[in-house]
Amino acid sequence: MRIARWRDGDTIGEGFVEGSDVVSFPHGRTVASVLAEGLDAARALRTETFGPSGARRRPLADVDLLAPVVPPSVRDFVTFEEHVEGVSAGVEGKSDVPAEWYGAPTFYFTNPHTILAPSEPVRPPVTERLDFELELAVVIGAVPGSDGSNLDATSAAPHIFGYTIMNDWSARDLQAREMKVRLGPCKGKDFGTTLGPWIVTADELEGYLDEDGFLAVHAEVRINDELIGEDLVSNMGWPFPELVAYASRNSRVMPGDVLGSGTVGNGGCLGELWGRNRGLTPPPLQTGDVVRMVIEGIGEIESVVGEQVAAPPLPSARVRSRARTR
Incomplete structure (x- = not known):
């Protein structure tokens, strides 16, 4: 369906x-x-x-x-080792996958109020390094008798109602500044996430599951009709039921929640390619660029980059004496 x-x-x-x-x-x-x-x-x-x-x-x-779901929450994981290698080369000057990455499927929460329709233009903040991120996302559905908390992989699987394509738009220069504070990302990410074109129910993709439970579907992204990246979603480090289980750990997943796979490898975003190429090649996205994503068994979404939106001036922190008593 x-x-x-x-x-x-x-x-x-x-x-x-x-x-x-x-x-x-x-x-x-x-x-x-x-x-x-x-x-x-x-x-x-x-x-x-x-x-x-x-x-x-x-x-x-x-x-x-429109976006096929109005999610109460959006979690975005980082599950592709190749993506981590490439991006770290640009941020740290060398490819590095920290040991902690292998221990658990880390995610961050992004903004459910800036979800974009599959063909809706993205209006980014003022940035010199606008990027896309090609992802497959799961949409959570209810399971009778389960409150969605502390699931293991077996009990998490039935909570996967279906799948949709996700583009986690990123302003890499803003994101880089935020991450130096050891918190975030926030304004480098929360201006827009594209979902679509629809939800394909989980049973429709069962034939793509490999022997280890990973979805072996092909994903690709093009800018202005030029192929930029492609990968198999089965190259992720954890299968989707394990992502759902981790999200529910000492917490809950609820119907409508969206969980992104994280960016696929082999050019699933420009940031990875910038790290591998030691420079801004291919160039950052510009106004008018068309980003088209296709995932096997799901469909495609196509987005145009709109004009950047300037925000009010940002005040700096007030550096004041910490000897105050009131």
């Missing part, structure tokens, strides 16, 4: 993508409510939607796809 959200004039639609059409959920259902009921309920809903009475179809070409 493919599940999507779309705009049709002044109306927001939510439902199934069937061939070249979209079909709204019955009874006022939404993607959020379907995720809250889980994958088995979604299958039953599809049977009902396409039952004997038929369903009202609308050509996909006549609507504008």
